[in-house]
Amino acid sequence: MSEPFLVLEHEHGMDAEAGKKHLADKAEANTYSIAGNQVAITWEGEKANVTVAGASGYIEFFDQKAVLTVVEVPFAFRPMKGMIEGQIRGLMKQIYG
DSSP states (O other), X not given: OOOOSEEEEEEOSSXXXXXXXXXXXXXXXXXXXXXXXXXXXXXXXXXXXXXXXXXXXXXXXXXXXXXXXXXXXXXGGGGGHHHHHHHHHHHHHHHHO
């Protein structure tokens, strides 16, 4: 298995189940985008799969934090890792505060 493109932690101050439910409720009620591209969230057991503009990853939920692992990013976007990280951090802050 190859190394992830990016791993980001976001502290949310909830237990794992509450953090998961919070994301599920927010995703159901809102449409989110990164750089003008709609974010799709699907569920696979205890994790949320995330796709946007050909990139994919997943969110795992832990007590006090959510961890997003980006595993696939189109080659053309790889040089923009810092911008992508900033966009993701902004989205996580929008969802969790």
